[in-house]
Amino acid sequence: MKRGVLIVLSGPSGVGKGTVRKALFEEPDIDFTYSISMTTRKPRDGEVHGEDYFFVSRDEFEANIKANNMLEYAEYVGNYYGTPKSFIDETLASGHDVFLEIDVQGALQVKEKMPEGAYIFLTPPDLKALKERLQGRGTDAPEVIERRVAAASSEIRMMANYDYAVVNDEVETAVDRIKNIVQVERLRVNHILPEYIAMIEEFEK
Numbered sequence: 001m002k003r004g005v006l007i008v009l010s011g012p013s014g015v016g017k018g019t020v021r022k023a024l025f026e027e028p029d030i031d032f033t034y035s036i037s038m039t040t041r042k043p044r045d046g047e048v049h050g051e052d053y054f055f056v057s058r059d060e061f062e063a064n065i066k067a068n069n070m071l072e073y074a075e076y077v078g079n080y081y082g083t084p085k086s087f088i089d090e091t092l093a094s095g096h097d098v099f100l101e102i103d104v105q106g107a108l109q110v111k112e113k114m115p116e117g118a119y120i121f122l123t124p125p126d127l128k129a130l131k132e133r134l135q136g137r138g139t140d141a142p143e144v145i146e147r148r149v150a151a152a153s154s155e156i157r158m159m160a161n162y163d164y165a166v167v168n169d170e171v172e173t174a175v176d177r178i179k180n181i182v183q184v185e186r187l188r189v190n191h192i193l194p195e196y197i198a199m200i201e202e203f204e205k
């Protein structure tokens with residue numbers, strides 16, 4: 001069976017990753033499996049355990065790190081965030097595409113381990129717009145917003161390590177750009193070749 005495509009959407013906090021991901025998942029021709037992250041951050045109003053995140057204590061998160069259960073993890077503005085590993089392996093092996101929405105530190109860790117994925121950096125039109133989006137979201141205290149904007153400057157420099165850059169000027173345009181990227185990914189030799197190798201091995205038995 002052909003493995004699924006691993007799609008990693010990353011970029012600074014407040015750029016619109018969650019907004020773009022939700023709009024993408026509503027498209028009728030999209031059938032990606034979302035990887036639910038684990039975090040020690042407290043839930044925001046309306047966030048649901050097991051849907052938005054697995055909300056856990058610091059002790060529980062650290063036990064998962066020790067048990068080697070995390071594909072990647074990062075400490076971001078005072079909290080742990082990470083991707084449970086077994087879910088990713090099993091979903092890709094079953095032929096389903098997996099979509100990760102994670103920060104820059106985490107995305108680069110995943111790229112080291114799984115270079116075959118599509119690494120997409122979502123970028124704001126400019127830093128003023130980024131700050132306004134964080135303020136407009138109304139979920140973070142002013143000092144947290146300052147820390148997130150400060151982190152964005154160095155994160156944007158890390159764009160060089162990604163395969164694709166998508167500007168989130170308009171949500172619908174960003175969604176279309178990501179859909180085009182995934183179509184190209186399906187044509188990459190590293191996605192198609194393993195199926196042919198398996199076919200040849202079967203044929204030569």
Ligand SMILES: Nc1ncnc2c1ncn2[C@@H]1O[C@H](COP(=O)(O)OP(=O)(O)OP(=O)(O)O)[C@@H](O)[C@H]1O
Binds near residue numbers: 016020133
């Ligand atoms: N293209 C856009 N134009 C204007 N506002 C946008 C756009 N995309 C997202 N936003 C707004 O920006 C704010 C931040 O978006 P969102 O929460 O999706 O960002 P995020 O990158 O997922 O943040 P975090 O990494 O902190 O979870 C939201 O209020 C959202 O409505």
Ligand SMILES: Nc1nc2c(ncn2[C@@H]2O[C@H](COP(=O)(O)O)[C@@H](O)[C@H]2O)c(=O)[nH]1
Binds near residue numbers: 011081104105
């Ligand atoms: N390295 C990881 N980063 C993650 C993961 N899940 C989410 N995130 C990123 O953390 C920041 C802050 O998120 P918020 O929900 O508190 O606003 C943001 O950039 C997320 O994309 C993960 O599993 N690993």
